[in-house]
Amino acid sequence: EAQVTQNPRYLITVTGKKLTVTCSQNMNHEYMSWYRQDPGLGLRQIYYSMNVEVTDKGDVPEGYKVSRKEKRNFPLILESPSPNQTSLYFCAVGTPNAYEQYFGPGTRLTVT
Amino acid sequence: GEDVEQSLFLSVREGDSSVINCTYTDSSSTYLYWYKQEPGAGLQLLTYIFSNMDMKQDQRLTVLLNKKDKHLSLRIADTQTGDSAIYFCEETLDGTASKLTFGTGTRLQVTL
Numbered sequence: 001e002a003q004v005t006q007n008p009r010y011l012i013t014v015t016g017k018k019l020t021v022t023c024s025q026n027m028n029h030e031y032m033s034w035y036r037q038d039p040g041l042g043l044r045q046i047y048y049s050m051n052v053e054v055t056d057k058g059d060v061p062e063g064y065k066v067s068r069k070e071k072r073n074f075p076l077i078l079e080s081p082s083p084n085q086t087s088l089y090f091c092a093v094g095t096p097n098a099y100e101q102y103f104g105p106g107t108r109l110t111v112t
Numbered sequence: 113g114e115d116v117e118q119s120l121f122l123s124v125r126e127g128d129s130s131v132i133n134c135t136y137t138d139s140s141s142t143y144l145y146w147y148k149q150e151p152g153a154g155l156q157l158l159t160y161i162f163s164n165m166d167m168k169q170d171q172r173l174t175v176l177l178n179k180k181d182k183h184l185s186l187r188i189a190d191t192q193t194g195d196s197a198i199y200f201c202e203e204t205l206d207g208t209a210s211k212l213t214f215g216t217g218t219r220l221q222v223t224l
Binding site: 033 | 156
């Protein structure tokens with residue numbers, strides 16, 4: 001079964017405390033991406049990766065880092081979280097032509 | 113990224129048809145997608161249409177594309193309570209996953 005796993009699903013943290021949200025896939029797809037979802041703004045792309053060691057900025061990359069050391073994992077790193085990064089985060093996995101795209105269940109992050 | 117706009121909310125009675133609209137700004141979009149997000153879940157791909165098509169039908173779903181007006185719509189026939197969700201349109205600008213833009217999302221409420 002095609003699966004995109006995100007951890008944790010819920011996280012409450014304080015300003016400045018580094019955190020990592022993990023994303024892993026079992027589909028062997030090249031493309032992985034992170035989005036944040038905010039009310040009235042839809043989904044905005046943070047970073048994406050077209051393959052191992054290939055990452056690029058999306059529309060809202062400020063305050064985030066990613067790495068793609070292996071094909072199945074694409075962690076999202078917040079080095080110094082701030083309250084404006086409180087959001088619902090989704091990892092997506094798919095083919096480079098976007099023909100197939102699968103979303104993880106989401107991670108709800110609250111930064112106080 | 114380019115702006116993709118949707119109305120925020122739509123309410124329909126069970127059994128009626130729902131029409132969710134989306135306007136986009138980039139005429140070079142190659143693929144356009146519709147996703148469904150149920151409460152507490154990630155996005156699920158519903159259907160897609162290539163830019164060289166005017167219409168696509170898939171069971172209760174009909175997608176209409178008006179390239180001249182840059183207007184995309186999703187019609188759900190015989191709307192059921194299980195169709196209650198947020199619906200997002202998405203465009204790819206160059207046929208790759210590196211240029212994805214989501215709409216703001218339309219919350220569909222189905223009443224009895």
